[in-house]
Amino acid sequence: AEKPNVVILATGGTIAGAGADVTNSATYQAAKVPVDKLIAAIPQLQTIANVRGEQVFQIASESFTNDHLLTLGKRVAALVKQSDVDGVVITHGTDTLEETAYFLTLVVHTEKPIVLVGSMRPGTAMSADGTLNLYNAVSVAATKDARGKGVLVTMNDEINSGRDVAKVVNLKTEAFKSPWGPLGMVVEGKNYWFRLPVKRHTMNSEFDIEKIDVLPSVGIAYGAGNVSDTAYRALAEKGAKAIVHAGTGNGSVAKAVVPALQELRGQGIQIIRSSHVNAGGFVLRNAEQPDDKYDWVVAHDLNPQKAKILASVALTQTQDSKELQRIFWEY
Numbered sequence: 001a002e003k004p005n006v007v008i009l010a011t012g013g014t015i016a017g018a019g020a021d022v023t024n025s026a027t028y029q030a031a032k033v034p035v036d037k038l039i040a041a042i043p044q045l046q047t048i049a050n051v052r053g054e055q056v057f058q059i060a061s062e063s064f065t066n067d068h069l070l071t072l073g074k075r076v077a078a079l080v081k082q083s084d085v086d087g088v089v090i091t092h093g094t095d096t097l098e099e100t101a102y103f104l105t106l107v108v109h110t111e112k113p114i115v116l117v118g119s120m121r122p123g124t125a126m127s128a129d130g131t132l133n134l135y136n137a138v139s140v141a142a143t144k145d146a147r148g149k150g151v152l153v154t155m156n157d158e159i160n161s162g163r164d165v166a167k168v169v170n171l172k173t174e175a176f177k178s179p180w181g182p183l184g185m186v187v188e189g190k191n192y193w194f195r196l197p198v199k200r201h202t203m204n205s206e207f208d209i210e211k212i213d214v215l216p217s218v219g220i221a222y223g224a225g226n227v228s229d230t231a232y233r234a235l236a237e238k239g240a241k242a243i244v245h246a247g248t249g250n251g252s253v254a255k256a257v258v259p260a261l262q263e264l265r266g267q268g269i270q271i272i273r274s275s276h277v278n279a280g281g282f283v284l285r286n287a288e289q290p291d292d293k294y295d296w297v298v299a300h301d302l303n304p305q306k307a308k309i310l311a312s313v314a315l316t317q318t319q320d321s322k323e324l325q326r327i328f329w330e331y
């Protein structure tokens with residue numbers, strides 16, 4: 001049989017990082033090594049697929065903007081339409097990898113595998129994890145088994161859903177976890193699957209990158225003890241169309257903040273209650289706060305940064321809070 005064709009879109013991050021010494025596992029510069037060098041370092045890639053690379057960006061992922069998301073999304077959407085492309089791998093910094101993975105899950109209409117991958121150690125370090133992670137990502141993108149399962153993330157031998165995986169530990173190579181468990185494992189270039197995502201994604205999404213040219217501004221403000229309403233009001237003043245409340249516990253909102261959020265909702269800004277508990281928040285509607293009365297939205301199980309992505313994608317299509325809540329339940 002002919003080998004599948006896999007395109008690697010490189011965006012930077014630690015997987016393209018370089019340090020001064022082999023002992024530098026955490027002190028290094030991200031986004032240094034070009035994609036052709038990453039590919040050339042793993043000749044075994046060519047035994048599983050015809051692999052070619054494109055350098056889309058060369059940045060650390062904390063500097064991703066909405067414009068980067070749109071540029072990358074449109075490139076992925078164009079590639080998956082080509083008959084000579086069977087799968088796409090995206091190398092990415094790990095800090096916002098979960099945001100990009102979720103964004104692509106929402107807006108790219110394809111059954112072809114799209115796999116995001118990063119690393120926790122630069123390629124110059126002892127026990128660098130990038131080569132195996134990239135080999136695994138290409139092997140997943142090259143297989144028909146990965147089709148129709150939504151955007152995937154391969155790190156540390158696990159295959160996770162791009163929808164719910166998050167970076168939950170830094171420094172460790174087991175940095176990425178989904179609160180609902182991995183979809184599968186990849187071992188010696190073979191993938192083994194155990195579950196499927198049930199939320200709407202890719203082919204079944206009502207959103208389409210080809211119809212999105214601007215993402216509305218959505219801000220995140222953090223809940224903690226002794227919090228004030230300053231950050232919420234500042235985001236509103238700078239033109240946020242929605243504010244994600246990165247709340248404590250079940251997205252709870254401090255007494256000092258509730259009046260500001262009621263007022264901002266009155267001005268038309270959408271208020272979205274999420275939770276920043278890091279092993280997986282789960283916000284219940286009308287539990288901690290009377291969301292129906294205040295006309296607020298709850299983020300379901302999405303962490304604040306994923307809630308921000310879904311809100312900005314959804315706001316390209318609706319300004320209605322009920323519709324927004326439906327979208328937060330379905331995606």
Ligand SMILES: NC(=O)CC[C@H](N)C(=O)O
Binds near residue numbers: 015030062092094
């Ligand atoms: N491990 C990493 O990739 C982190 C490096 C950098 N902060 C980034 O996200 O691009």
